[in-house]
Amino acid sequence: MRYDAILLPELVEQLDRLGRADIVVGIPSYNNARTIGHVVRAVSAGLAKYYPDRPCVIVNSDGGSTDGTRDLVLSTDMGEHRTMLLEQRTQPMHRLTTGYRGAAGKGSALRAIFAVAAQVGASACAVVDSDLRSISPEWMELLLEPVVRHGMDFVAPLYARHKYDGTITNSIVYPLTRALYGHRVRQPIGGDFGFSGALAAVYAESDAWETDVARYGIDVWMTTRALAGRFKVAQAYLGAKIHDTKDPGSDLTAMFTQVVGTVFELMGLHRDVWRGVQGSAEVPTFGFRYTVGVEPVNVNVERMVTMFRQGAADLMPVWRQMLSEETCAALARAAQPGSRFDFPAELWVRAVYEAAASHGRGALPRPHLLRALIPLYLGRTAAFVTHTATATAEEVEAEIERLCATYESLKPYLIERWDARRS
Amino acid sequence: MDATFWQTAILEPLRRFVDQALTFLLNNLLAMLVVLSAGVLVAYAVGFLTRLVLRAVRFDAFCERLGVTTALRAAGIARAPSVATARLARWLVAFVFLMFALAALNVTPMTDMISRLFLLLPQVIAALVILLIGYLVSAFLHRATLLAAVNAGVPRARLMASTAQALVLLFSVAVALEQVGIGRNIVLATFSIAFGSVGLAAALAFGYASRDLARTVLERQLAPADRTDLGEISHL
Numbered sequence: 203m204r205y206d207a208i209l210l211p212e213l214v215e216q217l218d219r220l221g222r223a224d225i226v227v228g229i230p231s232y233n234n235a236r237t238i239g240h241v242v243r244a245v246s247a248g249l250a251k252y253y254p255d256r257p258c259v260i261v262n263s264d265g266g267s268t269d270g271t272r273d274l275v276l277s278t279d280m281g282e283h284r285t286m287l288l289e290q291r292t293q294p295m296h297r298l299t300t301g302y303r304g305a306a307g308k309g310s311a312l313r314a315i316f317a318v319a320a321q322v323g324a325s326a327c328a329v330v331d332s333d334l335r336s337i338s339p340e341w342m343e344l345l346l347e348p349v350v351r352h353g354m355d356f357v358a359p360l361y362a363r364h365k366y367d368g369t370i371t372n373s374i375v376y377p378l379t380r381a382l383y384g385h386r387v388r389q390p391i392g393g394d395f396g397f398s399g400a401l402a403a404v405y406a407e408s409d410a411w412e413t414d415v416a417r418y419g420i421d422v423w424m425t426t427r428a429l430a431g432r433f434k435v436a437q438a439y440l441g442a443k444i445h446d447t448k449d450p451g452s453d454l455t456a457m458f459t460q461v462v463g464t465v466f467e468l469m470g471l472h473r474d475v476w477r478g479v480q481g482s483a484e485v486p487t488f489g490f491r492y493t494v495g496v497e498p499v500n501v502n503v504e505r506m507v508t509m510f511r512q513g514a515a516d517l518m519p520v521w522r523q524m525l526s527e528e529t530c531a532a533l534a535r536a537a538q539p540g541s542r543f544d545f546p547a548e549l550w551v552r553a554v555y556e557a558a559a560s561h562g563r564g565a566l567p568r569p570h571l572l573r574a575l576i577p578l579y580l581g582r583t584a585a586f587v588t589h590t591a592t593a594t595a596e597e598v599e600a601e602i603e604r605l606c607a608t609y610e611s612l613k614p615y616l617i618e619r620w621d622a623r624r625s
Numbered sequence: 626m627d628a629t630f631w632q633t634a635i636l637e638p639l640r641r642f643v644d645q646a647l648t649f650l651l652n653n654l655l656a657m658l659v660v661l662s663a664g665v666l667v668a669y670a671v672g673f674l675t676r677l678v679l680r681a682v683r684f685d686a687f688c689e690r691l692g693v694t695t696a697l698r699a700a701g702i703a704r705a706p707s708v709a710t711a712r713l714a715r716w717l718v719a720f721v722f723l724m725f726a727l728a729a730l731n732v733t734p735m736t737d738m739i740s741r742l743f744l745l746l747p748q749v750i751a752a753l754v755i756l757l758i759g760y761l762v763s764a765f766l767h768r769a770t771l772l773a774a775v776n777a778g779v780p781r782a783r784l785m786a787s788t789a790q791a792l793v794l795l796f797s798v799a800v801a802l803e804q805v806g807i808g809r810n811i812v813l814a815t816f817s818i819a820f821g822s823v824g825l826a827a828a829l830a831f832g833y834a835s836r837d838l839a840r841t842v843l844e845r846q847l848a849p850a851d852r853t854d855l856g857e858i859s860h861l
Contacts, residue, residue, distance in 0.1 A: 454776075505778075508778070509775075512778065512780075512782070513775055516771060516774075516775050516782050516783050517771065517772070517775055520768060520771070523689070563686065564686055564690050565690065566690055567690055567765070570769065570772055573772040573773070574772060577775060577776070
């Protein structure tokens with residue numbers, strides 16, 4: 203199958219000249235000149251070190267950078283082979299850079315990469331973020347080897363992160379994905395993935411590109427499609443993940459609504475898959491785990507509590523349209539000033555499940571429903587941070603494990619709410 | 626007074642009156658009753674069909690999403706929107722048939738009044754539709770403004786949302802009144818003055834009395850979103 207409708211004409215011509223390739227590594231970017239050179243060097247060295255005998259392609263899919271990102275991709279020198287302990291390649295390694303079609307965002311950029319992988323007939327692919335400072339050549343082996351040698355279809359990343367890093371992941375996406383699909387993929391929205399050529403073709407041929415999948419929703423969409431499609435899923439330990447400074451425009455509302463909206467949307471799509479799943483199981487984990495120092499994260503708990511209380515004061519009529527009376531009453535009690543602030547895990551899980559069911563039945567316009575959840579998320583995050591203020595990373599992980607257990611034990615409640623929406 | 630007098634002065638007019646009354650009863654009143662009965666039947670049929678169609682297109686879920694159901698409940702209407710709409714359609718049809726029935730009586734002043742009413746009816750219906758759309762848009766805008774303001778941590782979010790809703794409602798009422806031709810110039814002038822005053826007052830209050838607040842708001846708007854407020858937390 204050809205993907206001319208997805209790819210830009212000049213890229214199609216380049217791919218026609220290039221022919222087949224065994225491994226494709228994609229790097230989506232937008233104004234990442236500060237970091238992309240390092241990422242390209244690490245990827246090139248990784249492919250040179252681990253796959254010198256396989257034809258490889260590095261594809262940069264760029265959203266219209268104006269800071270010379272694309273030039274850097276093509277001009278970055280890998281460095282001295284000998285000092286990097288590399289052998290001479292027996293097969294070519296190409297570098298391509300291209301724009302993409304569709305809505306601006308990471309999802310549309312990855313779509314072009316999936317199409318390239320499918321068009322050149324790649325057997326293994328990986329995508330890595332372009333703002334990474336901690337990527338090393340070994341990431342290529344960790345993301346690709348489970349596909350190349352162990353027959354896996356999808357490799358999610360596993361990072362060492364600060365205990366308060368990735369709060370949407372820890373409070374919603376990981377526990378909910380795990381409870382729904384029964385697989386413990388710790389970083390479903392990690393951003394760096396390995397996958398088989400067959401799965402790349404499935405991704406490229408999907409029709410979800412007009413939704414939030416085109417933006418922040420892409421990572422969880424990839425993971426969920428792999429889990430719901432019964433592909434072989436694994437994870438690989440990559441060490442610490444250190445990014446460049448965040449894009450100031452990437453605000454919480456957009457991140458939250460696009461990611462959680464995609465999770466809820468996929469719940470509707472795959473309801474027949476998750477209904478029958480009980481409990482969860484570990485997935486194969488590759489890589490050598492070691493302790494790393496992670497950057498500390500400051501959290502303004504007081505501000506989060508204030509925003510939750512304002513939500514309870516102003517949004518209660520909206521919450522009543524999407525949550526049960528009991529949950530609303532419990533939220534009102536939690537928002538009472540004076541006492542020590544708390545937002546119990548069970549209340550949070552019930553609220554998420556009720557919101558998911560309301561999202562499914564269209565109780566409110568979906569962007570409104572997702573925005574109405576943000577003060578609840580901030581309240582739950584504030585309570586989590588308060589409870590774990592003095593806890594170690596392991597103790598925090600144990601706390602997240604307890605939250606996951608709550609999600610799993612309350613799954614019958616989700617099904618009950620989901621079915622109630624039809625009556 | 627002889628018998629001829631009784632015959633010509635009393636009995637004959639009385640007989641003519643009775644004849645006319647009987648003719649009226651048998652013709653016009655009977656026609657009115659027939660039209661009225663048909664109207665009742667058609668009204669019930671229209672109500673029933675409306676309800677069926679609205680249920681088939683999941684009108685209640687649509688109204689719930691738009692917040693119409695909540696607004697109806699707040700206004701004391703506990704019935705489902707599909708039922709309420711079906712009843713409205715039934716009464717509208719019944720009203721139209723009532724007008725036809727009254728016209729069937731063939732009483733000149735009443736016929737004139739009904740004709741005028743029918744001439745006005747399209748404008749009235751258009752005005753009602755404008756009001757309904759205005760209400761729906763205002764309710765949507767209220768919720769959107771409220772959510773955006775709460776998530777941005779703006780104090781008095783409800784006041785902001787209610788103001789946005791009130792302005793849209795005011796606008797739709799003005800357009801609806803314009804449609805039925807009531808106080809065209811007065812409505813236009815009132816609307817312009819009200820809108821202009823609110824804008825001017827807000828500008829003056831914001832510029833003079835709340836300079837510090839204005840600076841804070843602008844700083845917040847221009848500062849990187851969320852990060853400064855919530856700390857360095859990485860959500861994803």
